[in-house]
Amino acid sequence: MPTVVLKPGKERRLVAGHCWVYAGEIASISAEAKDGDAVEILDHRKRCLGVGLLNRKSQITVRRFSTQKEELNKDFFRRRLQAAAAYRPPSEARRLVFSEADLLPGFILDQFGDCLVLQALTLGIDQRKTLLAELARELFHPKVIIERSDVPTRKLEGLDETKGVLWGESDGHLLVNVGGVRFELNLIEDQKTGFFLDQADNYTEVARHCGGKRVLDCFSYHGGFALYAARAGANRVEAVEISDTAVARARQNADRNGLAGKIEFICANAFDTLKKYDAEKRQFDLIILDPPTFTRTKQNVDDAVRGYKEINLRALKMLPPGGLLATFTCSHHIGAELLRAVVVDAAADARKTVRLVKSLTQAPDHPILPAVPETEYLKGFLLQVM
Known part of the structure; x- marks a missing residue:
């Protein structure tokens, strides 16, 4: 097997449990090694x-x-897939494999009913995706496997973005039940792999507090939090989403769940809506802020913090005593402590005191490895205004 030898002292991250080796940490690579090959990693003493x-x-x-x-080899990847599946309870919609968190860096596998969605994020996985699809068929017996490797990070691997049906026949459309709420998905075109599985538990948790409340769901996409809030008996629900196609889908999801007329869907920029509602002195009992990532790089963290500060400040100003704020970030570069600092700063500017009701995170089928901080990316707080 070809080898990669590290420079002195550069083995510490691996010894601590991480799984990445950066280019600047490498002293030498075997001449026969080709990109995509399996290589033995050695420290400077050849251990x-x-x-x-x-x-x-x-x-x-x-x-x-x-x-x-x-x-x-094939047996190795079969064992890894079996171990990943064994960790997760059966479910109609679940993440089966979460890359580094399941010791399969660069590989994502999601299940929606009898459909599987695969992401190959790295060159090594891309070269083995046919093998991985074969193993997925053997172990999980899907009717179709769809590839959603249409992510910009592939360019860092020298790969083009790609998506489509890998095996079987499908137009990507299907209905799936998540926590008792039915969603229409397009597994070929919708964001991520077709659904925000990482928020599934948080939909249910936040809904527990929505009964009889006036609820505002910002960055609603297909209506996840809004649908759960309405089903939980919210007195009034407004859902704000900038994409007209996403709003149309959210309306269909409301109809499908018998919630027609119980949610007001607003196609608008959430920043503009929050500013407008703040100026109008609108009041809500519970506000949800679940924006897309504001930064994918360390270099843009300051700009992202300003964005998070603005939306949290405007939301807090619209909450009376006893009101609740569910606020999230899905950027790895915005840690829980930084998000907490943003909320504290926003609360001070809003002249509000808040208490932490619950810390929120990604669903358990998106496990977190403490030694690999990149596996923890979804952070949130449920806060109450005092």
């Missing part, structure tokens, strides 16, 4: 640190799959 997949085109040049020296 084995495990086996990973190589890609010189990426700044993350090796991603480790095992701490042992072993072949990354």
Whole structure:
């Protein structure tokens, strides 16, 4: 097996449990090694640190799959898939494999009924996606497998974005039940792999507080939080989403769940709506802020913080004593402590005191490895104005 030898002192992250090797940490690579190959990772004293997949085109040049020296063959990947599935309870909609968090860096596999959605985020996984699709058919017996490798990060691996049906026949459309709410999905065109599975538990948790309340759901997309709030008996629900096609789908989802007329869907920029409602002195009992990521790089964190501060400030100003704010960030670069600091700053400017009701995070089928902080990306707080 070809080898990658690290510079002195550069093994510490791997020893601590991380699985990435950066280009600047490498002293030498075997001449025969090709991009996509399995390589043995050695420290500067030639002690084995495990086996990973190589890609010189990426700044993350090796991603480790095992701490042992072993072949990354079909049996290896079968064991990894079996272990990932065994960790998760059966569900109609679930994440089956979450990349580094399941010791399969670069590979995502989601299940929606009898459909599987696969993402190949790295060169090594892309070269093995046919094998992985075969194993997914063997283990999970889907009727169709769809690829959603249409993510910009593939360019960092020297790969083009791609999507479509890998196996079987489908136009991507299906209905799925998530926590008792039925959603229409388009697994080929909708965001991410077709649904925000990471928020599934938070939909239910926030809905517990919505009975009889005036609820504002900002950045609503297909109506996730709004649908759960209306089903939980909210007195009034407004859902704000900038995409007209997403609003149309959200309305269909409301009709499908017998919630027609119980949610007012507003096609508008959530920043503008929050500013307008603040100026109008509107009041709500519960406001949800679930924006898309405001930054994908460390360089843009300051701009992102200003965005989070603005929406949280305007939301807090519209909450009376006892009112609740469910606020989220899905950027890895905005940690829980930074989000907390943003909320504290916004509350001070709004002249409100808030208490933490509950910290919120990604669903358990998106596990977090403490040694790999990149696996923790969804952070949220449920706060009450005092």
